[in-house]
Amino acid sequence: MSRSAVRLLLVFLAFLAWSLWAEPASAQVPSSQVSIRSPQAGEALQGQVTITGNSDVAGFVSVEVSFSYANDPTGTSFLIAASSQPVAQGALAVWDTTTVTDGLYTLRLRVKLGDGSYIDAIVPDLRVRNYTPVETSTPTAAPVHATPVPNVIATVTPYPTPTALPSNPAALSPSRIYASLGYGALIVAALFLLFGLYARLRGH
Numbered sequence: 297m298s299r300s301a302v303r304l305l306l307v308f309l310a311f312l313a314w315s316l317w318a319e320p321a322s323a324q325v326p327s328s329q330v331s332i333r334s335p336q337a338g339e340a341l342q343g344q345v346t347i348t349g350n351s352d353v354a355g356f357v358s359v360e361v362s363f364s365y366a367n368d369p370t371g372t373s374f375l376i377a378a379s380s381q382p383v384a385q386g387a388l389a390v391w392d393t394t395t396v397t398d399g400l401y402t403l404r405l406r407v408k409l410g411d412g413s414y415i416d417a418i419v420p421d422l423r424v425r426n427y428t429p430v431e432t433s434t435p436t437a438a439p440v441h442a443t444p445v446p447n448v449i450a451t452v453t454p455y456p457t458p459t460a461l462p463s464n465p466a467a468l469s470p471s472r473i474y475a476s477l478g479y480g481a482l483i484v485a486a487l488f489l490l491f492g493l494y495a496r497l498r499g500h
Contacts, residue, residue: 329353330407330415333385340423340430345391347403349417352382355409361389366400366421373404382407393424400424 332349335341351359358380362373377389388405401424405417423431 330405330417332388332403332405332417332419335403335419335422337419338421338423340425341391341393342424342426342430343392343394345393346387347376347389347391347405348386349388349405350383350385351388351405351407352384353407353409353415355411356382357408357410359383359388359408360404360406361391362404362406363391363396363422364402364404366402394426396424398424398426398428 329350330353332347334348335345347361358378359382360378361376363376364371364373376391391403401422403419403422406414407416408414425431
């Protein structure tokens with residue numbers, strides 16, 4: 297076997313040995329094992345909230361559960377609970393949300409490892425609502441259907457036909473007026489004539 301072939305074989309064996317050694321070390325602490333199962337992002341929280349999840353990973357040293365204000369640029373965290381015992385898919389801590397003001401919060405689970413590193417699991421946008429109403433989901437707007445309105449038919453209310461009044465017996469027609477005046481004039485003339493005759497006869 298030539299020297300170049302031996303050299304290539306040694307390089308291949310060295311690479312194989314390194315890969316076999318490195319893979320178990322990286323698989324020791326898969327970050328997917330550190331998790332928070334409850335509460336979930338966007339959930340509304342009230343009162344005593346039990347935080348569940350998993351902190352039982354290889355290399356475990358200690359665990360901390362803390363929260364921070366969602367809009368705090370400093371990222372300051374406040375401790376909820378700390379332990380030196382790992383938890384395998386169980387209760388990690390109990391958070392009394394009545395001790396904080398209502399608002400948006402971020403929850404963090406931090407597992408410290410033996411080599412000085414740590415693994416975090418983060419749950420954002422938790423809505424604490426102890427003193428304000430819990431928002432309800434907005435209903436989907438129902439499509440607006442035009443409701444046909446029946447044609448309005450104008451109803452004509454019949455008014456009674458005026459009935460002709462009977463003739464007034466006391467009413468005088470022009471002919472009767474003229475006749476009455478003629479009769480009156482004749483009576484007056486007759487009276488004057490009679491009075492004149494009476495006066496003449498008495499004078500004689």
